[in-house]
Amino acid sequence: MAVQVETLEKLERRITLTLAADTIQGEVESRLKRLARTVKADGFRPGKVPLSVVSQRYGYSVQYEVVNDRVGQAFNEATNEAKLRVAGAPKITQKEAAPEGQLAFDATFEVYPEVKLGDLAAAEIERVSTEVTDAAIDRTIEILRKQRRSFGLRAADQGAVETDRVTIDFEGKIDGEPFAGGKAEAFQFIIGEGQMLEQFDQAVRGMKVGESKTFPLQFPADYQGPEVAGKEADFLVTVKKIEAQNLPTVDEGFAKTLGIKDATLDGLRADVRKNLEREVKFRVMARNKAAVMDALARSAELDLPKALVTTETERLIEGARADLKQRGVKDAETAPIPAEIFAPQAERRVRLGLVVAELVRQNSLQAKPEQLQKHIEELSQSYEKPADVMRWYLGDRQRMAEVEAVVIESNVTDFVLARAKVVDKVLPFDELMTAA
Known part of the structure; x- marks a missing residue:
């Protein structure tokens, strides 16, 4: 095997690999013979398929494997000998012109760069x-309380306030026409926790069970739904249920x-x-x-x-x-x-x-x-x-x-x-x- 190494621009390198054709052919024949011991073909007993039949059916793929293996081995040996640190996989192409009895390949690849560390x-x-801080601990305990809170029905004559969980039906329209995602039934959210747009959240505050209201809502220009972003909608909301939160007491039982x-x-x-x-x-x-x-x-x-x-x-x-x-x-x-x-x-x-x-x-x-x-x-x-x-x-x-x-x-x-x-x-x- 003869090896030539060329330096291309920046990190690119090229190695020309030449392999003996008879070595390749010998390896192909050896693999085909081993394959013939196990291959199956109609009209022949296992292990009795003629080598010519095996070669006709599998010769190309076996030769492809052998060439790949040999070129890969030659590439690794060449780069090791040249002490090159290869970055990524090489691009291998076969050269048309090659010495008699030889197969020639160009391997183009990159090497790892020299790294100059700054001062x-x-x-x-x-x-x-x-x-x-103690304040951070207090806020965290408050979050833990909210994670373990329960909800109980409010009296029918009481309006919804911040921290209440409300169940509503709603339908929104833009220019009098419904839009995708603008309608829901028995939808729940907690007032004041940022689950809804601020205008929607504010509109529901003070409403009582059974009450309905229509109000305008301006979608933000950067709203996640591009089909409604920046547009104004009219929403009809009906309150079905209002539940007040019950926070657990911070005591030994809570701990x-x-x-x-x-x-x-x-x-x-x-x-x-x-x-x-x-x-x-x-x-x-x-x-x-x-x-x-x-x-x-x-x-x-x-x-x-x-x-x-x-x-x-x-x-x-x-x-x-x-x-x-x-x-x-x-x-x-x-x-x-x-x-x-x-x-x-x-x-x-x-x-x-x-x-x-x-x-x-x-x-x-x-x-x-x-x-x-x-x-x-x-x-x-x-x-x-x-x-x-x-x-x-x-x-x-x-x-x-x-x-x-x-x-x-x-x-x-x-x-x-x-x-x-x-x-x-x-x-x-x-x-x-x-x-x-």
Whole structure:
């Protein structure tokens, strides 16, 4: 086998591979003979089918397999010998002109780029922190109360007020004509909790059971239903039932319903604080990691392999189709999704992946066993049976690979923050928890 390596523009390379034709033919004949031992054909006993019949039926496909195998092997040997790190799959084409008795192929491919990391000391990064306050604990307990509330019928002469659950019939029309999704019977929602548009919510307040009302409603220009977005509709609403909420009292009994071991008020607040601090820790880590990754992406210099960007784009498209399928969209698997929609995201992912890998390699930031163990323990604490969750992680390579990636990113974040110009910012609890 003779090997020629050409450098094309940027990351592209081309290798010319030549293989002996008699070697290919010998391998084809050997595989056909093995195939003849098991192949079945009409008029012949198993294992007695003539080689000529087997060759006529399977010769082309076997030759295709052999050539693929041999070219792949030759490509791997050539790139290993040249110490090339191949990015993505090569494009193989057979050359018409070849030395006598030889088959020649061109393999065009890309290699991983040289990554020039920026000066971390010159990078300015905002590092946030957040405190779990007593007010945050109070709000969380109030949410827990709402999750366990019950509803009871209001008196017939009482109008609907905020926090009431109302059951209504309604029908909306635009220019006197009904529209899709504008009509419902026995529809329930809770007043004041943002489940309906504000105009609709306000219109129902004060209404009594059996009462009907017609009112105008202006749909927002950015409303999720494009057929009604920006238009004005007239709604007829009839109240069928009004139920007042009953919130549980925050006491030891309430704490017991939450499964808290120390079922006291102090124990309840301590448990809520512990859970909030765990959630805050992960959100702060994610926020600071994102800031670090942005800084790394801005400061590094490298060319992006097109093959890796294409692969990442396809992965994002498949993820989008899977999401559409989960939402019940018909024919989601074949939904036309333009690749350019995900191109910027794919390029960023590839860029960060290469930059992080180089930073990890240069500074030995790989995940250590004790770090993996600690991270899994932290993840497990939010579940009822932490030991079972730990076994679930430890028993699967894919899940452990995901944990390893998180730990490596954490190592990178700590490494960069220790060297960059850090601007510390205290983020209010509510802002951290509502941020996307």
